[in-house]
Amino acid sequence: MRHTRPQVRKAWVWLHRWVGLTMAFFLFVVGLTGAVLAFNTELERVFAPQLFAHRQPGPPLSLSVLAERAQALVPDAEVQAVFRTEPDQVSVAFTPHVDPRTGHPRDLGFTEFFVDPWTGRELGRRERGDLAQGRVNLMPFLYELHWTMLMGAAGQIALGAVALVWTLDVFNGVYLTLPTTLSDFWRRWRKAWGVKWRAAPFRINFDLHRAGGLWLAPLLFVFAWSSVMMNIRPVYEPVMGALFDYRSPLAAYEAGGRPNPHPRLGWRQAEALGRAYMQREARLEGFTAGEPLSLMYLPDVGAYGFDVRGSRDIFERSPKGGSTTVMLDGDTGAFRSLSQPTGEHLGNTIESWLYALHMARVFGRPYQVLVCIAGLVTAMLSVTGAYIFLRKRRPHRAARGGPIPAPSGETA
Secondary structure (H helix, E strand, C coil): CCCHHHHHHHHHHHHHHHHHHHHHHHHHHHHHHHHHHCCHHHHHHHHCHHHCCCCCCCCCCCHHHHHHHHHHHCCCEEEEEEEEEECCEEEEEEEECECCCCCCECCCCCCEEEECCCCCCEEEEECCCCHHHCHHHHHHHHHHHHHHCCCHHHHHHHHHHHHHHHHHHHHHHHHHHCCCCCCCHHHHHHHHHCCCCCCCHHHHHHHHHHHHHHHCHHHHHHHHHHHHHHHCHHHHHHHHHHHCCCCCHHHHHHCCCCCCCCCCCCHHHHHHHHHHHHHHHHHHHCCCEEEEEEEEEECCCCEEEEEEEECCCCCCCCCCCCCEEEEEECCCCCEEEEECCCCCCHHHHHHHHHHHHHCCCCCHHHHHHHHHHHHHHHHHHHHHHHHHHHHHHCCCCCCCCCCCCCCCCCCC
């Protein structure tokens, strides 16, 4: 029986090695691209400056007016949503009309369309991620590589599965850094947090792998589980529902909904009602409603969604997510639902924080830098882990005829 515990630990080490090797390529790519995407907006301004407007005095146009002006610019499609993606940029989503000759949706030649928030003038359009269009698509290309490995829905599911395994392996990795005995526990464990820079190359590699994963374990867990949230929600939502008070965001959108491709309400009526409902809900719920962020029509549920920056939002920079939303019927204008990023359900509050932390939208520039470093460390852990695996697969004799050193508290 006294050998049971070492054998169990040996099994977890074996699992950590093989799981790590399986994930290594994916996490290397995700880590490097994530390090760059921590500064996505800043780099978009460098590579695609034409997609951002020159700031002008006075307030920007209303979302409904921007929707109407964008509609006039693209007659072969129907405006679906208008987003204030940045203070000086508005993105418009379209649904292409069906070509009567072919029976298929028209090819618009773009998937992203941008307008000036103050004039409604077109800033540019692009086929998201298509590098053939030049550097204007560099950051979207990296984003798609980060999210789907350029494999579409299949890649999204594959990375979701990797993220799920990664989430569990973070805990295993931390466990394997713990000393094998309680005797002088803290002194022994302290060694796992450092790197012996004057040691042999293999030991330095090992220490980098162990200490890097240990120092950033909480943040790596956030990235891993939030990746599950973004990529495979059928796995994420049941887990959150079992652990916390959680309501699926899809439930709010589907409440009382029915398909309706042609609403009776126009954009201006929908925005006016959305503002009125938002002010009413703010008084009732005790939050403050700020600037409008998006106005969208959802034909699958026959409803308009109106988002504002609310006092319970988390995102500090650009309004990409974390907003406060009211839903209203596309025909009657009747109020349907209110969704807030925090303060309603604990599980949904955690979800809002996962989004914000993953996308580096909180805690200012220092956190952006930390996210960038975490991405680089993730890539480093993949390389050092693969190297350790390959060394351990060799015969246990080094080239000089001596044994390959095995650092105490080994994790890989």
